[in-house]
Amino acid sequence: MAKVKGDIIIDIEKCKGCELCIEACPQDTLEQSRSVNTKGYLYIVKVQDNCTGCTNCALVCPDGAITVFRQSGKKKEQIAKITNVTGDLKVTVG
Numbered sequence: 001m002a003k004v005k006g007d008i009i010i011d012i013e014k015c016k017g018c019e020l021c022i023e024a025c026p027q028d029t030l031e032q033s034r035s036v037n038t039k040g041y042l043y044i045v046k047v048q049d050n051c052t053g054c055t056n057c058a059l060v061c062p063d064g065a066i067t068v069f070r071q072s073g074k075k076k077e078q079i080a081k082i083t084n085v086t087g088d089l090k091v092t093v094g
């Protein structure tokens with residue numbers, strides 16, 4: 001079976017550096033940056049290009065800072081964007 005290729009985009013300004021996504025990632029794709037965002041949080045960064053698009057990180061992020069993509073053939077599709085705005089959880093899975 002072909003290996004699934006995934007990718008994520010991190011909205012660093014939404015990130016509060018809680019590290020939940022780092023713990024949830026089975027691929028060790030994420031680490032905390034040494035830089036802070038404009039709110040003073042150590043945001044997370046992708047340190048390896050081995051994401052499978054499993055969505056774990058986006059599901060655990062309390063701040064909706066991660067959007068997950070999966071690559072099928074040459075097409076890159078957004079598969080999960082999870083936003084949590086003042087308690088209303090909105091999950092979009094394509």
Ligand code: SF4
Pocket residue numbers: 006007008024025026027028029030050051052053054055056057058068
């Ligand atoms: S989608 Fe899965 S593999 Fe990719 S960074 Fe998030 S937790 Fe890790």
Ligand code: SF4
Pocket residue numbers: 010014015016017018019020021022043044060061062063064065066
């Ligand atoms: S779970 Fe969300 S807020 Fe926490 S470190 Fe990861 S991206 Fe940042």
